[in-house]
Amino acid sequence: MTRLDDTVFAKASGAGQAAVAVLRLSGPASGEVVRSLAGGLPPPRVASLRRLRDPTSREVLDEALVLWFPAPRSYTGEDAAELHLHGGTAVFAGVAAALAALGCRPADPGEFTRRAFLHGKLDLTQAEAIADLIAAETAPQRRQALRQAEGALSRLYGDWTARATRLLAHQEAAIEFEMDDLPTDLGNRARDGAATLRAEILRHLDDNRRGERLREGLSVAILGAPNAGKSSLLNALVGRDAAIVSPHPGTTRDIVEGRIELDGVPLVVADTAGLRQTGDEIEQEGVRRARARAEAADLVVAVFPADAPPDAETRRLVAADPGALLVASKCDLAAPAAMLDGRPLLPTSAVTGLGLAKLRAALAVAAQERAGLTETPLLTRARHRAALGEAAERLKEATDAALPELAAEALRGAVLALGRLTGRVGVEDVLDLVFADFCIGK
Ligand SMILES: Nc1nc2c(ncn2[C@@H]2O[C@H](COP(=O)(O)OP(=O)(O)OP(=O)(O)O)[C@@H](O)[C@H]2O)c(=O)[nH]1
Ligand SMILES: [Mg+2]
Structure with a gap:
């Protein structure tokens, strides 16, 4: 719960080791706190170099840039300050301890923006x-x-x-x-x-859902029979070994996700378990998850290996999804058909890299279409x-x-x-x- 009579502080940048750590302070006691630490209040909104001292021991804690933002002209709308400290852990810890001794408390996540909202600086859509x-x-x-x-x-x-x-x-x-x-x-x-x-x-x-998609990333599901080369395709698209590849059909059980960006649209690509009837309970659950992901995905990529006849399960699935992209995999092993059920098949090989650029381009076009980049607020x-x-x-x-x-x-x-x-x-x-x-x- 945000209490507006509290004065709160937080490290606002320089996570880990960075040259500068910005410490933000907001609340009614901000001015008093800066005065105790820096020996005086600098003029409003002007960066001033000050020596910060522990208010009790008078020990020097840091040489810092101090900015003072009196209410209401601050991010939160209340009295606020920024201390640009040297980036060491000990410096921050020392200043934080001094602030705590002066009665400040660490801010909760989002608390500065929450205070800005409560002071009418922004509304909820702006905070989001x-x-x-x-x-x-x-x-x-x-x-x-x-x-x-x-x-x-x-x-x-x-x-x-x-x-x-x-x-x-x-x-x-x-x-x-x-x-x-x-x-x-x-x-x-x-x-x-x-x-x-x-x-x-x-x-x-x-x-x-264009705006939400742009925000969350477009969801792509790779589907196909066991051993079709789905995991190999995911790995080729994301450029790392995200999913385990093996010659054993039924290798992938859980959904494995990789994120890529194509023409500025983020995509979450999901590799799934190969579709087949199976007695193995874990694999059954994997197949169930694969189908559920295909349902939820913005775009399905169906994989048919060139060296095997197209499997009925995946064929049935894409027949019901006219937007799905059809891919022929393993084209280094066999010449693929150009069409399947009257739809074009994009030839690829995860081994030679054949067709991957075309697949990326096709994904980018589909992503752009579905994300429908426009100027009106989404x-x-x-x-x-x-x-x-x-x-x-x-x-x-x-x-x-x-x-x-x-x-x-x-x-x-x-x-x-x-x-x-x-x-x-x-x-x-x-x-x-x-x-x-x-x-x-x-
Ligand atoms: N020659 C060749 N082999 C491939 C290609 N893509 C995949 N493979 C091989 O085919 C086998 C299966 O590949 P995976 O990527 O694991 O297939 P999958 O569709 O993920 O299989 P499951 O997870 O069992 O459903 C592996 O031995 C791969 O090395 C390819 O483009 N060319
Ligand atoms: Mg797999």
């Missing part, structure tokens, strides 16, 4: 975007997170919340006027407005999807309501659901979820 920015691995992920941090999603969701609130006000006014026997079409206009808003929300929801989280789905549902109820009172009640539900997105309404239950994926010091 900062977590994404810290975790971003690729340039498109970074761009998406930055757009969201700048408020692209909060503006969109904030605008929807305002509109739903206005519709609710109209609906309630219509009820008032009705009681006074005044003619009005306010109620009808509120219902039309609800239908229009719902259509916009549904369009935003119907984006094929829906990035399941939390947003749930709240928007709920809002659309309530708006439909409002449109279809038989009584104005029921329409008003449904609109109130829509406002609440939309408000949860930015955290302006009903916030307590979502806070923990949002801040749980933060690292300490942010």
